[in-house]
Amino acid sequence: MHPVVKLVAQRLALSLLLLLAASILIFAGTMILPGDVAQSILGQSATPESLANLREELGLNDPPVTRYFDWLFGAMQGDLGTALTNGRDIAESIGQRLSNTLFLAFWAAIISVPLAILLGLIAVRYKDRWPDKLISGVTLASISIPEFLIGYLLMYYLAVQLGWFPSVAMINDGMSLGQKLQSIALPVIVLTLVVLAHMMRMTRAAILNVMQSAYVETAELKGLSGFQVIYRHAFPNAIAPIVNVVMINLAYLVVGVVVIEVVFVYPGMGQYLVDHVSKRDVPVVQACGLIFAAVYILLNMIADIVSILANPRLRHPK
Amino acid sequence: MSDPLLKVRDLKIGATVYPPGEKPHDIEIVHGVSFDLAPGKVLGLIGESGAGKSTIGLASMAYGRGGVKITGGEVWVNGRDILKSSVRDIRNLRGAEVTYVSQSAAASFNPAKKIMDQVVEAAVEQKKFSRKEAEERARTLFAKLGLPDPDNIGKRFPHQVSGGQLQRCMTALALCPEPDLVVFDEPTTALDVTTQIDVLMAIKEAIRDTGVAALYITHDLAVVAQVSDDIMVLRMGDMVEYAHTDQIINSPKEEYTQALVSVRSIEHEEKNPTPEPVLSVKNITARYKGLNFDVLKNVTVDLHPGQTLAVVGESGSGKSTLARVITGLLPPSDGQIDFAGRTLSRDLAGRTREDLRELQMIYQMADVAMNPRQTVGTIIGRPLEFYFNIRGSEKRKRIIDLLDEIELGEKFMDRYPAELSGGQKQRVCIARSLAAKPKMIICDEVTSALDPLVADGILKLLLDLQKIEDVAYLFITHDLATVRAISDSIAVMYQGKVQRYGSKSEVLSPPFDDYTDLLLSSVPEMKLGWLEEVVAHRKMESAGN
Numbered sequence: 001m002h003p004v005v006k007l008v009a010q011r012l013a014l015s016l017l018l019l020l021a022a023s024i025l026i027f028a029g030t031m032i033l034p035g036d037v038a039q040s041i042l043g044q045s046a047t048p049e050s051l052a053n054l055r056e057e058l059g060l061n062d063p064p065v066t067r068y069f070d071w072l073f074g075a076m077q078g079d080l081g082t083a084l085t086n087g088r089d090i091a092e093s094i095g096q097r098l099s100n101t102l103f104l105a106f107w108a109a110i111i112s113v114p115l116a117i118l119l120g121l122i123a124v125r126y127k128d129r130w131p132d133k134l135i136s137g138v139t140l141a142s143i144s145i146p147e148f149l150i151g152y153l154l155m156y157y158l159a160v161q162l163g164w165f166p167s168v169a170m171i172n173d174g175m176s177l178g179q180k181l182q183s184i185a186l187p188v189i190v191l192t193l194v195v196l197a198h199m200m201r202m203t204r205a206a207i208l209n210v211m212q213s214a215y216v217e218t219a220e221l222k223g224l225s226g227f228q229v230i231y232r233h234a235f236p237n238a239i240a241p242i243v244n245v246v247m248i249n250l251a252y253l254v255v256g257v258v259v260i261e262v263v264f265v266y267p268g269m270g271q272y273l274v275d276h277v278s279k280r281d282v283p284v285v286q287a288c289g290l291i292f293a294a295v296y297i298l299l300n301m302i303a304d305i306v307s308i309l310a311n312p313r314l315r316h317p318k
Numbered sequence: 319m320s321d322p323l324l325k326v327r328d329l330k331i332g333a334t335v336y337p338p339g340e341k342p343h344d345i346e347i348v349h350g351v352s353f354d355l356a357p358g359k360v361l362g363l364i365g366e367s368g369a370g371k372s373t374i375g376l377a378s379m380a381y382g383r384g385g386v387k388i389t390g391g392e393v394w395v396n397g398r399d400i401l402k403s404s405v406r407d408i409r410n411l412r413g414a415e416v417t418y419v420s421q422s423a424a425a426s427f428n429p430a431k432k433i434m435d436q437v438v439e440a441a442v443e444q445k446k447f448s449r450k451e452a453e454e455r456a457r458t459l460f461a462k463l464g465l466p467d468p469d470n471i472g473k474r475f476p477h478q479v480s481g482g483q484l485q486r487c488m489t490a491l492a493l494c495p496e497p498d499l500v501v502f503d504e505p506t507t508a509l510d511v512t513t514q515i516d517v518l519m520a521i522k523e524a525i526r527d528t529g530v531a532a533l534y535i536t537h538d539l540a541v542v543a544q545v546s547d548d549i550m551v552l553r554m555g556d557m558v559e560y561a562h563t564d565q566i567i568n569s570p571k572e573e574y575t576q577a578l579v580s581v582r583s584i585e586h587e588e589k590n591p592t593p594e595p596v597l598s599v600k601n602i603t604a605r606y607k608g609l610n611f612d613v614l615k616n617v618t619v620d621l622h623p624g625q626t627l628a629v630v631g632e633s634g635s636g637k638s639t640l641a642r643v644i645t646g647l648l649p650p651s652d653g654q655i656d657f658a659g660r661t662l663s664r665d666l667a668g669r670t671r672e673d674l675r676e677l678q679m680i681y682q683m684a685d686v687a688m689n690p691r692q693t694v695g696t697i698i699g700r701p702l703e704f705y706f707n708i709r710g711s712e713k714r715k716r717i718i719d720l721l722d723e724i725e726l727g728e729k730f731m732d733r734y735p736a737e738l739s740g741g742q743k744q745r746v747c748i749a750r751s752l753a754a755k756p757k758m759i760i761c762d763e764v765t766s767a768l769d770p771l772v773a774d775g776i777l778k779l780l781l782d783l784q785k786i787e788d789v790a791y792l793f794i795t796h797d798l799a800t801v802r803a804i805s806d807s808i809a810v811m812y813q814g815k816v817q818r819y820g821s822k823s824e825v826l827s828p829p830f831d832d833y834t835d836l837l838l839s840s841v842p843e844m845k846l847g848w849l850e851e852v853v854a855h856r857k858m859e860s861a862g863n
Contacts, residue, residue, distance in 0.1 A: 213425065214420060214422060214425035214426045215425065215426050215427055215428040215429075217383070217420075217426070218418070218420065218426045218427070218428075218436075218491075219428070219439075220381070220412070221379055221381060221412050221413065221417070221418045222412060222413035222417075222439055222440035222443065223408075223409040223410060223411065223412035223413035223414060223440060223443065223444055224409075224413070224439075224440075224443060225409065228443075232431075233428050233431075236428070236430040236431070237428070237429065237430050310430075312429055312430055312475045312477065313429070313475075313477050316474075316475050316477075316478060
């Protein structure tokens with residue numbers, strides 16, 4: 001078997017194992033939270049009998065291991081249970097929310113990833129000169145300001161003062177793509193500013209590291225221009241670390257956007273999670289946790305696999 | 319005479335240095351060097367490390383490595399002073415008129431790109447040839463340079479070919495754009511001697527056939543004598559002597575050149591084996607975890623007290639693995655090691671402190687074998703504390719004695735490794751191993767990283783210390799001149815086996831087995847026409863068989 005196939009298969013198997021471990025942690029974590037689900041559904045005035053009945057009905061009297069496997073097999077078949085607060089099917093509610101979150105994350109990624117890499121390349125080309133310092137300064141400043149502050153500042157100037165974009169990012173199925181994009185413009189800008197610096201700095205550092213190599217000197221002595229040396233010879237050897245940091249930031253775009261969604265009242269996963277945490281709706285919290293874990297593990301697995309494929313020694317063994 | 323292709327006048331090159339504990343400052347590393355190179359000729363630049371030879375070679379492409387800057391003088395290529403050229407003109411010169419072959423092709427090829435893409439890149443980028451023409455030309459060069467399967471080798475990645483092959487690919491890379499001048503910077507230094515001879519011949523023929531001029535940079539006078547028309551000897555950034563090759567080799571005028579020509583002046587009378595060897599390696603077989611073949615196969619050698627056994631072989635022959643097995647770092651899968659009348663435990667954990675003390679080691683890279691944050695006194699004093707529990711003024715006295723023995727003296731006691739030269743660092747490592755009062759020292763390529771004259775000093779020191787301390791050396795090296803200089807007995811290793819073993823006079827006298835013959839005849843000799851003689855001799859032999 002080709003060694004790359006074996007390595008990729010190993011990564012896949014490892015990711016599944018990791019996801020299983022995460023599901024155990026999530027389940028155990030919500031189990032040890034104080035409070036009783038039946039109590040919180042029925043309220044303080046519930047009679048002991050109705051509490052006991054509801055516990056029986058929800059399967060709360062079963063041993064934890066049985067309940068874990070019931071939950072896990074259900075989740076594997078797409079059944080995440082029903083929300084305690086409104087009795088709706090969780091999978092259905094999450095479906096809409098998740099696609100909204102992914103929509104926002106997708107457009108933020110489409111803008112921020114190429115921009116970060118391009119800025120990184122420019123920073124390397126003009127290392128220690130004013131373009132490098134300007135890029136570093138601006139991106140570091142934008143990552144240092146809390147994201148909700150950037151959000152409100154942009155909202156004030158671009159939405160309230162200039163009126164270019166709506167200040168509340170509401171989207172629904174009836175809107176055209178253009179309308180949707182206009183609606184999410186502000187959160188996309190904020191998210192881009194937040195993740196740009198990290199990816200840009202890593203691109204810069206990874207390429208600068210490669211620029212020390214003898215083969216970069218060889219390329220310079222071939223008479224190639226600065227940019228040719230960087231994108232033909234340095235960049236292909238810096239892909240692995242860059243992909244890693246890109247994937248961590250993509251994961252952040254999906255699972256870390258709670259604050260932005262709240263600021264812009266965007267109907268995504270983050271808000272959904274926050275709402276239900278405050279209501280102690282345990283099945284929803286578990287479902288969100290599982291999906292976030294899956295996204296994280298999936299993106300990091302992709303980063304690992306890209307790193308393996310980017311290595312010519314593994315792709316073309318002797 | 320036609321106009322020179324390369325005319326260098328009063329070239330001055332500077333660099334910024336960052337000495338420990340001092341402010342960074344500028345120094346001059348080349349102090350006004352001048353020379354001419356006519357079309358189609360080869361000029362050898364020779365000198366020790368720090369002589370400025372590579373720096374001068376790169377200056378002919380208007381390039382300064384790291385913080386190196388050209389501070390003065392003129393470099394004329396094809397009738398224009400390139401130090402006054404624009405950035406764009408210099409880019410058009412590099413890779414088109416002047417090309418470069420570096421010491422380590424393995425590091426100079428981009429691991430992420432196929433060989434062919436890299437070989438034709440400069441020719442295509444500089445619009446010398448179309449991609450198709452350039453590839454055709456590259457294949458012709460691959461064939462001319464004796465690479466196997468020249469039509470397809472370009473489709474491989476650098477890690478898929480051997481070091482010697484890659485060095486030839488690098489030469490093809492440099493010749494592909496039909497340059498007027500190639501700078502060869504130590505192109506064979508990283509290769510084994512038997513590989514070096516083929517690459518050297520390939521380079522020489524390629525230079526002859528293409529009519530290109532070359533700057534050939536090396537520290538090995540015997541090598542440069544084979545390929546160059548003129549030689550310039552450099553030392554500390556100054557020209558020492560500049561003349562025809564014949565004159566430099568056969569009648570050098572300057573004292574420094576004479577010393578370079580006559581290095582390896584050490585004479586060492588071979589000692590007879592004693593009845594009781596200090597180290598007896600019996601039928602050792604070993605392999606590394608994860609490898610499916612034995613790196614050592616049934617190795618048996620003896621080392622006698624106060625004598626030197628040289629273990630010689632090319633990279634991959636298993637000589638350093640033998641050292642790892644003897645020290646216990648790699649437990650052998652079979653065989654036995656007797657040392658000073660007792661059988662040693664196979665692995666390190668089973669050895670007593672006395673075993674460790676009596677068997678010391680010195681390494682190739684002296685600077686990474688020492689803690690950079692400890693002073694010389696601390697480094698040498700540590701074995702005194704550890705093995706003998708000597709402390710205070712007695713320890714200080716012992717350290718000073720040891721520093722005197724290695725010819726450095728008390729003033730070195732409070733210095734840090736970074737403040738020492740390469741030779742001085744190796745001397746400190748020798749003192750550290752002697753501090754344990756060992757019966758035997760394993761010397762693993764201890765002079766390979768040093769300049770010839772410095773290496774000579776280290777070898778002399780080792781021989782003197784052997785007389786005083788009566789210590790035995792297991793001397794691992796790939797350099798046959800070193801072997802001749804210091805050994806009492808020799809083991810020639812090849813592919814994990816001892817190919818030939820005996821006293822120095824036996825091993826180095828005919829009749830030879832094929833491998834030893836190949837190895838011995840591949841060592842460059844300091845005479846003109848040696849390369850052609852050897853190659854012709856080999857052709858005759860292979861025709862005779």
